[in-house]
Amino acid sequence: MVAGLLFARAGVHTLVIEKHADFLRDFRGDTVHPSTLNLFDELGLLDALLERPHDKVEDVEAVLGGHAYRIADFTHLPGRGKFVAMMPQWEFLDFVAQEAKRYPCFDLRMRTEGVEAIERDGRVTGVRTADGLEIPARLVIAADGRGSTLRAGLPLRDLGAPIDVLWFRVPKRRTPGNQTQGYIAGGEMIVAIDRGEYFQCARVIEKGKAAVVLGRGIDAFRAEVESVVVPARGLMHALASLDDVKLLSVTLDRLTRWSRPGLLAIGDAAHAMSPVGGVGINLAIQDAVAAANILAAPIALGRDPDRLLARVQARREFPVRVIQAVQHTAHRTVIRAALAGTVQRAPWIIRLLDRAPLLQRIPARVLGLGIRREHIRSPRA
Ligand SMILES: Cc1cc2nc3c(=O)[nH]c(=O)nc-3n(C[C@H](O)[C@H](O)[C@H](O)COP(=O)(O)OP(=O)(O)OC[C@H]3O[C@@H](n4cnc5c(N)ncnc54)[C@H](O)[C@@H]3O)c2cc1C
Numbered sequence: 001m002v003a004g005l006l007f008a009r010a011g012v013h014t015l016v017i018e019k020h021a022d023f024l025r026d027f028r029g030d031t032v033h034p035s036t037l038n039l040f041d042e043l044g045l046l047d048a049l050l051e052r053p054h055d056k057v058e059d060v061e062a063v064l065g066g067h068a069y070r071i072a073d074f075t076h077l078p079g080r081g082k083f084v085a086m087m088p089q090w091e092f093l094d095f096v097a098q099e100a101k102r103y104p105c106f107d108l109r110m111r112t113e114g115v116e117a118i119e120r121d122g123r124v125t126g127v128r129t130a131d132g133l134e135i136p137a138r139l140v141i142a143a144d145g146r147g148s149t150l151r152a153g154l155p156l157r158d159l160g161a162p163i164d165v166l167w168f169r170v171p172k173r174r175t176p177g178n179q180t181q182g183y184i185a186g187g188e189m190i191v192a193i194d195r196g197e198y199f200q201c202a203r204v205i206e207k208g209k210a211a212v213v214l215g216r217g218i219d220a221f222r223a224e225v226e227s228v229v230v231p232a233r234g235l236m237h238a239l240a241s242l243d244d245v246k247l248l249s250v251t252l253d254r255l256t257r258w259s260r261p262g263l264l265a266i267g268d269a270a271h272a273m274s275p276v277g278g279v280g281i282n283l284a285i286q287d288a289v290a291a292a293n294i295l296a297a298p299i300a301l302g303r304d305p306d307r308l309l310a311r312v313q314a315r316r317e318f319p320v321r322v323i324q325a326v327q328h329t330a331h332r333t334v335i336r337a338a339l340a341g342t343v344q345r346a347p348w349i350i351r352l353l354d355r356a357p358l359l360q361r362i363p364a365r366v367l368g369l370g371i372r373r374e375h376i377r378s379p380r381a
């Protein structure tokens with residue numbers, strides 16, 4: 001959607017297709033990071049974006065064994081993005097769609113599923129939809145997420161993710177501050193995302209163990225969550241049955257080549273991200289900005305984009321590799337230890353960060369702004 005906005009803004013006829021009828025998917029996370037807020041500021045859209053419902057999170061806390069440790073402080077970051085905006089993703093996508101529709105070159109078709117790339121003479125020339133429609137295109141951007149069908153044929157490297165997530169809601173009262181927090185204790189790791197009237201909870205489990213955890217029944221499930229997530233105590237009865245618990249499969253992979261003539265993959269389609277750090281949305285947006293910076297003006301001028309496609313990967317692959325390496329390490333160390341129940345006390349680095357507020361600016365920078373930050377360089381036609 002962000003790529004659609006930027007290409008249309010540059011005067012390129014742009015069609016975004018989305019297979020669902022709406023954006024109301026709740027599984028993509030809600031974290032709009034400082035890097036993304038700053039990009040919207042560069043576009044002159046930040047104030048309008050922040051009129052959509054959101055909460056501000058200015059620091060990150062981890063609760064280990066019942067003790068809260070403050071590990072990142074966003075308030076000192078440069079630019080206007082000095083917090084993470086916890087904004088339901090349907091609000092964010094709806095906002096981007098609304099802004100993109102102001103450009104006459106932009107079109108959005110919902111309920112339109114791309115099933116394959118149309119190929120002629122070794123070049124992708126468009127997309128075939130589930131309804132059998134052929135949409136011709138000079139460039140197809142595969143931004144169809146971690147289960148991408150359009151990336152078929154591009155070489156994929158699976159990095160392996162030893163975890164899955166059980167995803168469920170626990171109602172709560174609205175509080176003045178956002179109560180989003182991660183909890184680690186007694187062999188459990190649960191992140192509770194505060195969405196105002198409810199916590200969206202992500203219970204991390206070993207990959208393939210969902211049947212075992214759910215097989216213990218609803219009462220055990222409620223008790224296990226309550227034992228760790230303090231604010232959920234006394235509220236778990238609202239989770240009526242295990243049918244309300246969704247299993248989300250976590251994937252960590254990346255294409256070793258993001259493009260072929262006529263087609264470019266970005267976001268999770270190019271590199272599926274784990275939920276660790278809540279950065280996947282923001283990386284996908286950075287890819288979209290890089291793609292527009294490199295390709296939008298040449299396409300608007302009628303030039304052939306093919307020879308430029310590899311530049312997008314060259315620009316974005318380094319940050320993706322670094323963040324995926326961090327996620328991979330987190331899966332194998334912190335999360336494995338948390339699920340094994342062997343985290344007796346907070347690691348020294350967490351204790352140090354908690355005690356030294358100045359040091360909390362370092363993880364805030366890495367998490368909030370990322371590596372090799374993009375800026376809007378694509379033109380406004
Ligand atoms: C459990 C879990 C929690 C997460 N939490 C966070 C978080 O808090 N913060 C964060 O930043 N990241 C989080 N992530 C990672 C994040 O979800 C992804 O990195 C991010 O959504 C990638 O964005 P994307 O636009 O590339 O793909 P997606 O967000 O997956 O969007 C792809 C879109 O394409 C549509 N689509 C798919 N196939 C087709 C098709 N064939 N035709 C037409 N449309 C199609 C889909 O409906 C979807 O709207 C989480 C991941 C998981 C697994």
